[in-house]
Amino acid sequence: MSALTLSRRTFLRGAGGVAIGLPLLDIMLGEHGDALAGGGALPSRFLLCFGGFGLGTDQGPSPNNLVPPEIGPGYSLGPAVAAFDGPYGDLRSEISIVSGLAIPSQTTYGGPIPPGGRGVNFHAHTNPLFTGNASLVPPPGDSHDYTVTGVSSDQIVAAAIAGDTNFASLQYRAQALLYNSGVYAYWRDVMSWGLDAGGQPEPLYPVASPRQAFDTLFLGFVPDDPRKAAAAALEIGKRKSILDVVDRRMGGMVDRLGGADKAKLQEHLDKIRTLEQQLDATPPNVGGQCQLLRDPGPDPALGGDFAGDGGGVYDANAGYSDEHARARVFADLVHMAFVCDLTRVGTYMYTMMQSFMNVLQLSGHEYQLHDMTHSANAFYFNDVIAWHMEQFAYLVAKLRDTPEGDGTLLDHCAVGFLTEAGGGYSYETGAAYTTHSTDGMAMLVAGGAGGLVRGEHIVAPANANHTGNVLVSLMRAVGVESDLGDVSGHIPGLFV
Amino acid sequence: MCYSLAVFDAVLPPRRWNSMKKWVWAGLLLATTACKDDVPNPEGGGSTGGEEGSGDDAPGSSDAGDTTGGPEADLDGVGPSGMRRLTRYEFDNVVRDLLGDDSRPSQALLPEEERAPFDNEYSRQEVTQPLVSGLEILARTVAQDFVADATRRAEVVGCTPAGPSDATCMRGFVTDFGRLALRRPLATAEVDELVDLGLAYAQSQDDFFAGVEVIVRALLQDGEFIYRIEIGTEVADAPGVFALSGYEVATRLSFLMWGSTPDDALLTAAEAGELDTTAGVRAMAQQMLADPRARTHVDRFHALWLGYTELPHSPALTHAMRTETAALVERVVFEDDASWLELFTFPETYLDATLAEHYGLPAPAGGAGWVGYGDSGRMGLMSHGSFLSVAASAADTSPTKRGKFIRDQVMCMPIPPPPPDVMADNPPEGEAGDCKIDRYAVHAQGACAGCHAQMDLVGFGLENYDRAGRFREHDDDRPDCPISGEGEVVGLGEFNGPAALAQLLVDNEVVQSCVTEQVFRYAMGRPMDEVDEPYVEAVAQGFVDSGHRFQALLVEMAGRDAFRYRREQEQP
Structure with a gap:
């Protein structure tokens, strides 16, 4: 069994073939480094990041938040985006800021919801944010309708460009827990939506354990050290043999069940089979930039519930599970998954929608994130935005610092950072400014795929100012011409 | 999956299976119905399942057939079970x-x-x-x-x-x-x-x-x-009803009693047919309560039910509060095997020095021990920091959230979600300089008043206790805003403080009715439905007859025919 795995690997290496699933070693690239020796272009990668925050608090917009006063290149940096010119060098030439974005809102309770829009009540706009479809009007007596009716941008892209990569797409989340027990998540924890076997939208839950993400991504790697390679091959063989038995037994049980139980166990079995397919995939060939990352070890300890702020409880592990360290591991994994061409598509949620995470250790302020957006000084809130931006800068810099072909990995990426909210008039309360608003939104864009512009502040045109227009642009950048739900059209200024 | 459906489930008023105190439920239902016009009819519509099948009157057949090994099983009250x-x-x-x-x-x-x-x-x-x-x-x-x-x-x-x-x-x-x-x-x-x-x-x-x-x-x-996974054997003459195998009963039993898997002895008993009768299951359930795992599991039931599994305090304070409440549950349910109602009326509490100081109560002799509440105004679990820490808002208590929590969980009288035109993330702002009670006055106006009276009046009755359970005379940092502590459970009466609230809920048989439904929910992994009423009603009666002993409640839950059968789920 192990011999078979090794011989297949040897064969692939010996043949020098350009099997998809192998990393992009220089030897595989054509003379000019911009195309595969076999004639195909270097693959494009698509990554959408997300943070569960807006650009201010109910006290007002955070001054000098991530939107700079100047339009065009060479924009100035407020405190929230100080990391764009910090330990990772000057990223202003890489990261574009798109401001003037909005998700249109229903203006009266029970009234119509505009195309691609959301309801008056906040905290239920997963659908327009990620699929570009309008939220459904809540049924009488209900304040929110969380239904998701479409496919998210990353899944549209994955269907088009994943090819035979080992993972059609990856979903990661740094915030470890909801931190608010007794409350359902209602998709606050999900960015990616595909279609199930019946053609209905299906949430693709992110992996929130760095340990699990690492094991899933890297257990197929065959180390150079022959002894380690043999052990790794043995482990792969074991996993396959075990899953084979589990699969067969579960299939027998599915046949004995009916109704909802049958459907649920079948779903479980389908996901076992996904695991088996991942194990059968050609292992990546370590070399060049593609390296087995150092094992991150056990996950940081999980923090408990966290239901408020103040009161001197911040010495507790409440509401925080070292998301800073977790976020770093996930960023490293996204990066290496792209380098090794294990996947070409990812979504990465740093903090959940309506995040209840304790932000003391990230920002120096004694709050949980959601409460902070409602009650804190807007200037302090910059520190929460800044943590997200530092994480984003870390990831973009890693992509920039990785050579690929004639240029860098970042040259072949289309990366976006989407936030939950902006700031503006409240249709809920009539307040002049609230963070419960999808007016005044901004997004970040990085990468050079498909001729994306590098490092400019762009104001979205009025006819393409939905956040979905940025997503459509990112899709276009990786060669996918498609609407996103109700949203169509790219933002021309995002392209050179 | 759909939100509206989930909320619909949550707002269904409790079934009126408690025949002993029907007037209480009727009164409370009336109040809740008044809270909002479109609350589903308590007797009928809106249930998501289980409306077919046994229904009100048993369809005559109570013959379980030969496969069960038990004589004349009562199949009325057998509910569906999923994987x-x-x-x-x-x-x-x-x-x-x-x-x-x-x-x-x-x-x-x-x-x-x-x-x-x-x-x-x-x-x-x-x-x-x-x-x-x-x-x-x-x-x-x-x-x-x-x-x-x-x-x-x-x-x-x-x-x-x-x-x-x-x-x-x-x-x-x-x-x-x-x-x-x-x-x-x-x-x-x-x-x-x-x-x-x-x-x-x-x-x-x-x-x-x-x-x-x-x-x-x-x-x-x-x-x-x-x-x-429960499969069982279809009962002759009762289509859609399945008798569970002895092993399947053993599994239900061990997860109910221990939160864990059957051990060798339990499986051996199943194999020997000892779980094929309600008497056999009942005897086994009683025996299993002697296992230390039962104590941990009963503690966890209470912590989940009352929301204090995790507390937003420092590890030391959290630990002290969890220890306090666990000690009371252990003492009432296991050491004394006394009426479970004492959980709400117990005159002493288990403290260490830190927690005694936190509450302003006398420190126990030695490192930790039982301390009398005296005339502190405290009594039982609802005076514990664990309970009083739940359902707080940003930086302070939320009388609304506390009241809603008590209605939803302790009373099994769920409050409907806020109407569509309310932004419920923030407490009411009021005018600058308002005392807290004045800020909440907006909740007593117009269409808000019906529901908020159900919640806020309960919460304000506990307002002298901050969100870590410490007594306070006035709003935080506002000596000019004294707290009266006056509250009311609409339909039951007025009260002041956690001791009086506990007494009110016990005297009106609210908590004892609710806990039966909550244990059912925990045991079966689903909310109670109409089809379950005969079962839960019988368990509730057994609980009353036992003198409200919690161990007896668990044994009653296991020792009924409905525990040994399942009804086929509706097809999706």
């Missing part, structure tokens, strides 16, 4: 009991459960790729740790292998461990398949325990390990 995945808590208990693994390994590797308030509702258990991948990694971690521990593995494997390919020992291990893991004996072909898997690796690795490892890994990912 139930082990929760993280249960998974960790099971690997502790099967493999001696105390590390609670699933917490980090499996997705967290949503709680409402219990973590085991099967309709909420989604199958996700992170779950299935996490289970695979978890199985590997647990199995490898296990075989690396010579003491544990010797105990569990049960034979000393004569060599790596000792087929007899491998077969013995698979037969015994497989029975415990899958909660039933394995068929010969099943044993053969697992033995073959194990021996292949034992031989190729020249290590018997390499074979044990792969067998454990396979079983920990098995569909019948991960899920509690």
Whole structure:
């Protein structure tokens, strides 16, 4: 069994073939480094990041938040985006800021919801944010309708460009827990939506354990050290043999069940089979930039519930599970998954929608994130935005610092950072400014795929100012011409 | 999946199965119905399932047939049951009991459960790729740790292998461990398949325990390990009703009593037919309460029900508060086996010096111990910091959230969600300089008043106790805003403070009715439905007859025919 795995690997290496699933070693690239020796272009990668925050608090917009006063290149940096010119060098030439974005809102309770829009009540706009479809009007007596009716941008892209990569797409989340027990998540924890076997939208839950993400991504790697390679091959063989038995037994049980139980166990079995397919995939060939990352070890300890702020409880592990360290591991994994061409598509949620995470250790302020957006000084809130931006800068810099072909990995990426909210008039309360608003939104864009512009502040045109227009642009950048739900059209200024 | 449906479930008023105090329920229902016009009719519409089947009057047939081994089973009240995945808590208990693994390994590797308030509702258990991948990694971690521990593995494997390919020992291990893991004996072909898997690796690795490892890994990912699947035998003359096998009853029983898997003795009892009658199940349930695992499990039921599994305080304070409440539950339910109502009226509490100082109560002699409440105005669990820490808002108590929490959980009288035109994230702002009670006055106006009276008036009756359970005379940092502590449970009466609230809810038989429904929910992994009424009504009566002993409540829950049968689920 192990011999078979090794011989297949040897064969692939010996043949020098350009099997998809192998990393992009220089030897595989054509003379000019911009195309595969076999004639195909270097693959494009698509990554959408997300943070569960807006650009201010109910006290007002955070001054000098991530939107700079100047339009065009060479924009100035407020405190929230100080990391764009910090330990990772000057990223202003890489990261574009798109401001003037909005998700249109229903203006009266029970009234119509505009195309691609959301309801008056906040905290239920997963659908327009990620699929570009309008939220459904809540049924009488209900304040929110969380239904998701479409496919998210990353899944549209994955269907088009994943090819035979080992993972059609990856979903990661740094915030470890909801931190608010007794409350359902209602998709606050999900960015990616595909279609199930019946053609209905299906949430693709992110992996929130760095340990699990690492094991899933890297257990197929065959180390150079022959002894380690043999052990790794043995482990792969074991996993396959075990899953084979589990699969067969579960299939027998599915046949004995009916109704909802049958459907649920079948779903479980389908996901076992996904695991088996991942194990059968050609292992990546370590070399060049593609390296087995150092094992991150056990996950940081999980923090408990966290239901408020103040009161001197911040010495507790409440509401925080070292998301800073977790976020770093996930960023490293996204990066290496792209380098090794294990996947070409990812979504990465740093903090959940309506995040209840304790932000003391990230920002120096004694709050949980959601409460902070409602009650804190807007200037302090910059520190929460800044943590997200530092994480984003870390990831973009890693992509920039990785050579690929004639240029860098970042040259072949289309990366976006989407936030939950902006700031503006409240249709809920009539307040002049609230963070419960999808007016005044901004997004970040990085990468050079498909001729994306590098490092400019762009104001979205009025006819393409939905956040979905940025997503459509990112899709276009990786060669996918498609609407996103109700949203169509790219933002021309995002392209050179 | 759909939000509106979920909320619809949550706002259904309780069924009027408590015949003893129908006037109380009627009064409260009237009040709640007045809270909002479109609350579903308490007697009918809106239930998401179970409306067909036995319904109001039994369809005549109470003949369970021969397969049950029990005479004249009462099939009225048999409810549907779906496949139930082990929760993280249960998974960790099971690997502790099967493999001696105390590390609670699933917490980090499996997705967290949503709680409402219990973590085991099967309709909420989604199958996700992170779950299935996490289970695979978890199985590997647990199995490898296990075989690396010579003491544990010797105990569990049960034979000393004569060599790596000792087929007899491998077969013995698979037969015994497989029975415990899958909660039933394995068929010969099943044993053969697992033995073959194990021996292949034992031989190729020249290590018997390499074979044990792969067998454990396979079983920990098995569909019948991960899920509690009930099949049973269809009852003659009662289409759609199935008598559970003895093993299936053993499994229901052990997860109800211990939150864990049946042990060898319980499976042996099942095999011997001892669980084929309600009397047999009842006797076994009583016996199982003597196991220390029952104490932990009863403590956890209360913590989930009342929302204090995790508290937003420093680890030391959290620990002290959890210890305080656990000590009271342990004393009332197990040490004294007294009326469970004493949980709400107990005149003493278990404190350490830190917590005594926190509350402003006398410190116990020695490091920790029982302290009398005296005339402090406190009494029972509702005066504990654990309970009073739940449902707070940003920076302060929320009388609205506290009141809603008490209505929803303690009284089983759920308050409907806010109407569509309310932004409920923030407490009312009021005018600058307003005292808190004045800020909340906006809730008493117009259309808001009906529902908010149900919640806010309860919350304000506890307002002298801050969100860590400390007594206070006035609003935080506002000596000019004295707190009166006057509150009311609309329909029941006025009160002031947690002791008086507890007395009010006990005297009106509200908590004792509610807890029966909550135990049902925890036991069955789903909310109560109309079809369950005869069962729950009988359990409630048994609870009353026992003098409200909580141990008796659990035994009553297990010792009914409805516990040994299942009704086919509606087709999706």
